[in-house]
Amino acid sequence: MPDRLSRNPSTSPADTPTRRQRADARNNRARLLQAARDAYALDGTDVPSSAIARRAGVGAATLYRHFPTRDSLIAAAFAEQFGQCIATVDEALKDDDPWRGLRTALTKVCRMQAEDRGFSAAFLAEFPDAPEVRRERARAESGLARLIQRAKDTGQLRKDFDSSDITLLLLANNGVLQDSPAASMAASRRLLAYFFQSCRPTDDTPLPEPAPLRLDDLYRAPRRTG
């Protein structure tokens, strides 16, 4: 029961859903999530679970009790940031200027990737297929599609822009991340600037075929080290 995909602690601090949970358990759970976020942000999601447990000051068994599998810990640790990404799209849709909205949304997400390498990896590859996540993702996808169409309609976005280019950008952005968040931010900024430049409708040179990438590919692709 741990972890209906991660009963978000901040959501309902006082709820007693099915049964009583002991205070120390709740506490440990929170510390594990924090430790995981810290460790992942620094070194990526391939740090050993034992390191997370140690960092949180609990035994390995306690970690496993709260998060039966390695992936469930990763998913729970980044659930909040994942939600932020989704929300970013909703917010972008509210912008009067769709192109500005799109840019802002992409900038935010790329920044989140650059700031937290662990999140970037999790965002790209390790999120669970829980139906709720799937639904959110679909919503974000359709929101992006609408945003793209609007930006094209206002003539600010080149007509041969494809929604797969969003995926392309996020993958590329993940690729340029470095060890230090500062270096990652700089690289990400530069990449994004290049990208935005070519998004403008400059008629003379058409782009080649879009890549066969859908947003789903972000989550399915084994992001191998090589």
Place this chain on the structure above:
Amino acid sequence: MPDRLSRNPSTSPADTPTRRQRADARNNRARLLQAARDAYALDGTDVPSSAIARRAGVGAATLYRHFPTRDSLIAAAFAEQFGQCIATVDEALKDDDPWRGLRTALTKVCRMQAEDRGFSAAFLAEFPDAPEVRRERARAESGLARLIQRAKDTGQLRKDFDSSDITLLLLANNGVLQDSPAASMAASRRLLAYFFQSCRPTDDTPLPEPAPLRLDDLYRAPRRTG
């Protein structure tokens, strides 16, 4: 030339440097390299060494005898392709049109990355620090710098283009690679098209600060999965 650091058989078929090497040993060595290239191209460089040995039809000990460490096998397997990359720069310098030369060189290297995921990973992260390799790299780097300057001088390349942007591109390109070479190629082509578009001197929007990346960073950065 490729491969000091693993006496290359093709270098000098008839030389008897220190001692005689048996024919079967030479044969096995070649098969190991081929097996490694095949396996790496398909699944990336993290396939177990035992799988390579099996694929080559030899025992694990034989692999280890030829390539004392995992990394030495990877380096040897991709030495040739690495050399091609270097040569690409030399060739680009011969082009009358520096901008065309630069584009051709980058296209070739990106294509090599897309075609062979293992090479991409090796190219980016696992090449050895053998002095010769280092020298070649430095030569390529200075060649690129000259190429960039010439392209700027002819007014075909934006003035705020930075040599670190080459590194940025190669990292990004590696990031968009997919499981299937076909999908990788499509993604890579699209990315490159976007990149080239924004390389043209469009005065209105300056780029942000260049990323603190040097070509060396390609080879040093732990390209973590996350």
Place this chain on the structure above:
DNA sequence: GCACAAACGGAAGAGGTCGACCGTTTAGCG
């Protein structure tokens, strides 16, 4: 304060990869 169950920590098992040893085979040469 007591009792019970929830939760804990350490240690152990399973799986998998890297690298090393060793008895056996085989190429190369006289």
Place this chain on the structure above:
DNA sequence: CGCTAAACGGTCGACCTCTTCCGTTTGTGC
């Protein structure tokens, strides 16, 4: 054809990570 040393293959130990078990501690309600 036969000898010798190079080369071979299977196996074994070390290491690391994930996951599980079990005896012990601790929070909570009566």
